[in-house]
Every structure is written in C-alpha cells, then in structure tokens.
Amino acid sequence: MSRRVYMDHSATTPVDPKVVEAMVPFFTEHYGNPNSLHGWGKEARSAMDRARGQVASLIGAEPKEIIFTGGGSEADNLAIKGAAWAMRDRGRHIITSAIEHHAVLDAFKWLGKNGFEVTVLPVDREGLVSPEDLRGAIRPDTTLVSIMFANNEIGTVQPIGELGGICRERGVLFHTDGVQAAGHMPLDVRSLPVDMLTMAAHKMYGPKGIGALYVRRGIKLTPLIHGGGQEFGLRSGTENVPLVVGFGMAAEMAAERLSKGEHEREAQLRDRLIEGVLSSVEDSFVTGSRTHRLPFHASFCIPRVEGEAMVLRLDFAGVAASSGSACTSGSLDPSHVLLSIGLPHELAHGSLRLTLGKDTTQEDVDHVLSVLPPIIKTLRDMSPYKKA
Ligand SMILES: Cc1ncc(COP(=O)(O)O)c(C=O)c1O
CATH class of the missing domain: 3.40.640.10 (Type I PLP-dependent aspartate aminotransferase-like (Major domain))
Structure with a gap:
C-alpha cells in the first residue's frame, strides 16, 4: 500500500x-x-x-x-x-x-x-x-x-x-x-x-x-x-x-x-519541513512567526494556488493537510486570521497548513517534501493567475 x-x-x-x-x-x-x-x-x-x-x-x-x-x-x-x-x-x-x-x-x-x-x-x-x-x-x-x-x-x-x-x-x-x-x-x-x-x-x-x-x-x-x-x-x-x-x-x-523533549524533536522536524517547502516551492513563505511558533506547526502561503485544490491533491497523494482558506459556513471568504495578519484575499486563498504529531517521522516529512512541489507545479500550470 x-x-x-x-x-x-x-x-x-x-x-x-x-x-x-x-x-x-x-x-x-x-x-x-x-x-x-x-x-x-x-x-x-x-x-x-x-x-x-x-x-x-x-x-x-x-x-x-x-x-x-x-x-x-x-x-x-x-x-x-x-x-x-x-x-x-x-x-x-x-x-x-x-x-x-x-x-x-x-x-x-x-x-x-x-x-x-x-x-x-x-x-x-x-x-x-x-x-x-x-x-x-x-x-x-x-x-x-x-x-x-x-x-x-x-x-x-x-x-x-x-x-x-x-x-x-x-x-x-x-x-x-x-x-x-x-x-x-x-x-x-x-x-x-x-x-x-x-x-x-x-x-x-x-x-x-x-x-x-x-x-x-x-x-x-x-x-x-x-x-x-x-x-x-x-x-x-x-x-x-x-x-x-x-x-x-x-x-x-x-x-x-x-519531559522527554518530544516538543524539541517535533520542532526539528517542523524546521526541516519549513526549509524544504521554502526551498522547493517558488515564492512560498511562512505565515505566522518563525521564532514564536508551536513546535509541531508549519503553515505557508503558496501564491497562485487555491488552498482547497492543494488539500485535495495532497489527499490523493496520501497526505492529510489543511488550508486556512477552507470555508466554515459555505462561504468562500478567506480566513479571518490570514486577513488579520495583512494577507490580501488572493494570497490568503493559497494557504497550506501541515501539522506534525508524536508519530511523525523524518521519512514522513521527506515524503511530503517529495509530493508537494510537483502538485504545486501542476496546479500553477493550470492556474489563470500567472506570475506578474
Ligand atoms: C484554538 C482552538 N480553540 C478552540 C477550539 C475548539 O475546540 P473543540 O473542537 O474541542 O470544541 C479549537 C479546535 O479546533 C482550537 O483550535
């Protein structure tokens, strides 16, 4: 499997x-x-x-x-x-x-x-x-x-x-x-x-x-x-x-x-994931703070891609992720959090959240890093929003 x-x-x-x-x-x-x-x-x-x-x-x-x-x-x-x-x-x-x-x-x-x-x-x-x-x-x-x-x-x-x-x-x-x-x-x-x-x-x-x-x-x-x-x-x-x-x-x-330092282990994996995404996905950036951050939490903005499309394609590739732009009540309004940190609507729509857990391994992180960039490329190739 x-x-x-x-x-x-x-x-x-x-x-x-x-x-x-x-x-x-x-x-x-x-x-x-x-x-x-x-x-x-x-x-x-x-x-x-x-x-x-x-x-x-x-x-x-x-x-x-x-x-x-x-x-x-x-x-x-x-x-x-x-x-x-x-x-x-x-x-x-x-x-x-x-x-x-x-x-x-x-x-x-x-x-x-x-x-x-x-x-x-x-x-x-x-x-x-x-x-x-x-x-x-x-x-x-x-x-x-x-x-x-x-x-x-x-x-x-x-x-x-x-x-x-x-x-x-x-x-x-x-x-x-x-x-x-x-x-x-x-x-x-x-x-x-x-x-x-x-x-x-x-x-x-x-x-x-x-x-x-x-x-x-x-x-x-x-x-x-x-x-x-x-x-x-x-x-x-x-x-x-x-x-x-x-x-x-x-x-x-x-x-x-x-007490055994699990949060430190997760923070290291989180940083590997963040560095990996930033270096493999053009124009991506981290949302939230790099230094004042939950140890298991990585979140990004991926310009020129719809968050929901990323989540669905990742799901197809076996990866459960989420997007802050997911609507809570049937509307397609981007999240109040992303708008509050100053992201314009079109960027707030391209949010991706990947959150690790106690059983997440380095192999899991590397798997995500191997499937994500081609998904973004495919979506960007299809997208009406082109790089300015
Ligand atoms: C920050 C925060 N507060 C409150 C809640 C609500 O918790 P519950 O789903 O247990 O009602 C959540 C759940 O997503 C949360 O993330």
Whole structure:
C-alpha cells in the first residue's frame, strides 16, 4: 500500500491506544454514576478524581481548579460568558484579539450584542498582539481579556506572560485559549499570570467531546448549564466518566512526552519541513512567526494556488493537510486570521497548513517534501493567475 501521512494534528489527533484501553472499562464494567453513594458510584468518582489530578498536573494546577466540559468550545464559552456575566456589575468592557478561534470570537460577539462593549486588538504580520496595545485598551470598566496561547492556523505563540502580567497589574481577569498549546509545549500556570485556560483532549491524543477549563482558585464564574451542580456547580449534568478518564490518561502521557523533549524533536522536524517547502516551492513563505511558533506547526502561503485544490491533491497523494482558506459556513471568504495578519484575499486563498504529531517521522516529512512541489507545479500550470 502506498504511504499515508497524517499532517493535520492541529485539526485533531488520533486517540492513543492506551487512552482507549483506559476508557473501555468505564463503558463496560465501571459504569456507575459518580454521584451515587454505592460502590459503583465510588469507583467512578475515584476515576474522575484521578483524571482531574492528571489534567491538573499537566499544567501545574490544583485538581480543584479543573472543570471538565464538553470540549474546547464549551470551555471558551464558560470562561468568557461566565466571567463577563459574573462581573457585570463591576464593568462591561471586555477585550480579545482579531485572530481568536470562533469559539472565542463569537462568544465575544454575542456578549457585544447583549450589553457588553468589546475591543478587538489587532495583530502584527506575524500574528502577535502588542503588549502596548493591550495596555492602552484596558479601561477602568474592563473586566476580562481573552487572548489565545497559540493560533491554530498560523501557529503563532503569544507573549502570554507579558500579556497576562499587564492584566494582573491592572486587576483584569485573563483567559487564554490553550487548545493548541496544552500538551504540546511546556506550560505551567504556577509561573504564568493566567486566570483561566482552555484545553481540549482531542488535540492531545485523547477523545473528542471532552475539554477542560482551568479556573484559578477564588475566581467566580456564572455557569452556562444549570442543574445538578456537578463540576463545582459550573457544569451541571452527569459526568461523562469514560471521556474524563481518557482525557486524564492523554494528559499524563502528554506530560511524559514533554519531559522527554518530544516538543524539541517535533520542532526539528517542523524546521526541516519549513526549509524544504521554502526551498522547493517558488515564492512560498511562512505565515505566522518563525521564532514564536508551536513546535509541531508549519503553515505557508503558496501564491497562485487555491488552498482547497492543494488539500485535495495532497489527499490523493496520501497526505492529510489543511488550508486556512477552507470555508466554515459555505462561504468562500478567506480566513479571518490570514486577513488579520495583512494577507490580501488572493494570497490568503493559497494557504497550506501541515501539522506534525508524536508519530511523525523524518521519512514522513521527506515524503511530503517529495509530493508537494510537483502538485504545486501542476496546479500553477493550470492556474489563470500567472506570475506578474
Ligand atoms: C484554538 C482552538 N480553540 C478552540 C477550539 C475548539 O475546540 P473543540 O473542537 O474541542 O470544541 C479549537 C479546535 O479546533 C482550537 O483550535
């Protein structure tokens, strides 16, 4: 069979077999409700406690600071709507950045339509938020700032310590969407001025449909889901024990990989991939920052080619990639992230994202480097856009 290479780990990761193995008994034998008082319930409760500890220790948090949610989007919504609402009597001005995931941007938009004033900070050509811009935007009635740890489309890692430090100085809550960063680069909330941080299991070899919000002790949020009072009153509903257990195992394994320097191995492969693409594809350039970048993330702009066409041809050649210009709602608008870093529409349409994982080898990278240039050549030969 011809070689197949999965290079779309930013979209989702395969569930590690050990994670599946850890989850299965909680579907079959240990099916108790963790809120029940009998042995079955106690078994489920202690598995949840263990998983909460595993997720907490990945980011240096206390177990009680971890709230399990139904994924990254829900955790973002809980942080943003929950904090803005809880502090609405103190102020109604909230701040975010132009390149956030829609789970954040649309939560802000919704609040903007419901009595809050929203400031959206611009980013520079590398996708970085300026600490000075943030400092200048904070007002006496600002209650919350949300700026992502690392961007899913262009891989840029923000100066989170500095941005969070400004918020702390000014007494403003700071949330960061850490979905792309957690488990992939060292990250410790004991040394970072971060009040809330979002994670999603399926980006770190865990199952889909489970995420977590780190909420620093003492911070009050208004829940989105009311009911039985589970998750410290912040997310009612009977807990999804198998997914929680899977997330715990995935987090523990991610911590182990980080301690062994897996992120450094991936960064070397990423750089080989970036250098290889830049040297073999004429006029291509990297989107996002070269230096402040997720270790597993490579993203490019390939002028005079449509992103979707590249992705389809790569798929045919056995390579899973993605393009930032992929439409999310049927429109063909290029991504808000690429436009925000200043790419004109025609260039934003030629974006290509290749994201590596723990099982990616040098041979995989070299395979991509062997199939990509001829694909680009074919597409350019067919393209109505010729080099000026
Ligand atoms: C940066 C970022 N935030 C949030 C999300 C949403 O996470 P989920 O798919 O678990 O809801 C994603 C998923 O792609 C993401 O990349």
